[in-house]
Amino acid sequence: NAGVTQTPKFQVLKTGQSMTLQCAQDMNHEYMSWYRQDPGMGLRLIHYSVGAGITDQGEVPNGYNVSRSTTEDFPLRLLSAAPSQTSVYFCASSYSGRVYEQFFGPGTRLTVL
């Protein structure tokens, strides 16, 4: 099993550009989530999904969109990048009854100039 995979590992954008961060898992987990982590801080939840076709907002959803068309994939879209979105982005997944035990991907380090 590959677990949770994320692409790209690194990305530099200019202000106003859009892009999609990819996330996939092969553990047949119902629950998937996106977090951002800023220096010296914990992880903050952006969006999450409890199953294909179902998404919901977390703590910091503004400027981000998600969709969940399959169980395996949960892409995160930045609509119009801003310097405040410079961060490390982690995708995670878990069984729906075990949200307390999430498996994280390696992260995407995003810089917005």
Place this chain on the structure above:
Amino acid sequence: GQSLEQPSEVTAVEGAIVQINCTYQTSGFYGLSWYQQHDGGAPTFLSYNGLDGLEETGRFSSFLSRSDSYGYLLLQELQMKDSASYFCAVNSARQLTFGSGTQLTVLP
């Protein structure tokens, strides 16, 4: 909303025991998780307390007191590889809310 407090840094020597405390205020609480993160890598799950009391997993133990809105992670027989950031996280059924993390430094 949720808020969690944990110390920003803890230092201990190899072989020692260290306790990392976490207090929380929450509007919905199912339990408290603990995660480890090395040098900005992927966080990894360590332990979960859904009920009051102590959970033991090898050298790591975690404790929860719902009445005190308090938990801790206990690391025994510290090793150099335990140097990392440790995060407590409140489970509110559909979401995890993380604390800001405690940087543990283990000295030889």
